Amino acid sequence: xxxxxxxxxxxxxxxxxxxxxxxxxxxxxxxxxxxxxxxxxxxxxxxxxxxxxxxxxxxxxxxxxxxxxxxxxxxxxxxxxxxxxxxxxxxxxxxxxxxxxxxxxxxxxxxxxxxxxxxxxxxxxxxxxxxxxxxxxxxxxxxxxxxxxxxxx
Amino acid sequence: xxxxxxxxxxxxxxxxxxxxxxxxxxxxxxxxxxxxxxxxxxxxxxxxxxxxxxxxxxxxxxxxxxxxxxxxxxxxxxxxx
Numbered sequence: 001x002x003x004x005x006x007x008x009x010x011x012x013x014x015x016x017x018x019x020x021x022x023x024x025x026x027x028x029x030x031x032x033x034x035x036x037x038x039x040x041x042x043x044x045x046x047x048x049x050x051x052x053x054x055x056x057x058x059x060x061x062x063x064x065x066x067x068x069x070x071x072x073x074x075x076x077x078x079x080x081x082x083x084x085x086x087x088x089x090x091x092x093x094x095x096x097x098x099x100x101x102x103x104x105x106x107x108x109x110x111x112x113x114x115x116x117x118x119x120x121x122x123x124x125x126x127x128x129x130x131x132x133x134x135x136x137x138x139x140x141x142x143x144x145x146x147x148x149x150x151x152x153x
Numbered sequence: 154x155x156x157x158x159x160x161x162x163x164x165x166x167x168x169x170x171x172x173x174x175x176x177x178x179x180x181x182x183x184x185x186x187x188x189x190x191x192x193x194x195x196x197x198x199x200x201x202x203x204x205x206x207x208x209x210x211x212x213x214x215x216x217x218x219x220x221x222x223x224x225x226x227x228x229x230x231x232x233x234x
Binding site for chain 2: 036052053054055057058061062083094095115118119120121122123124125126127136137138139140143
């Protein structure tokens, strides 16, 4: 599973994901991973749960393209993206991005790049269920800015 | 025929997930949108904001060509992660 993606309704186990990332490699001296979780407030709204929708077929394709792009930019040994869909509750894990490399700069940068591009390219949509009703989350301009900084590098 | 999908908030606003559109006379995304709004003028307000388009699972611009058998999806900016 040196470079792989998964879109799933079930939870993931960070320890297992980490173990699988480093399993068959002794050269990977640096491992960086990120976990995104459902937080209890968003723009001052009281979030009860999230419903995550995606575009099957396109999501896999885009995530694969993002992984390929990261491999072209940095010296990576392995990388993994796991993204959950369906109904999620406060403090549930949503996304896992893990990267291994010989060097930490490559691992740190690639992990950040993967998250920035996932957020602006991969066709996922979050709908919040709050005390005030259901609300689709809108595009965050900070995410757009974050992904643009990689364009000139 | 062109298979047209509406996803996420757009699907809820339009109240429809998928339509089949005859491919004759439609050359690109802009013409497809024009056709859809011609048939459903009440959709205008929902197409006025920022929407993304994909043809066969690849992002596309409004001048991208569309042909029979294609799957074209319209959807709002993405918010995963």
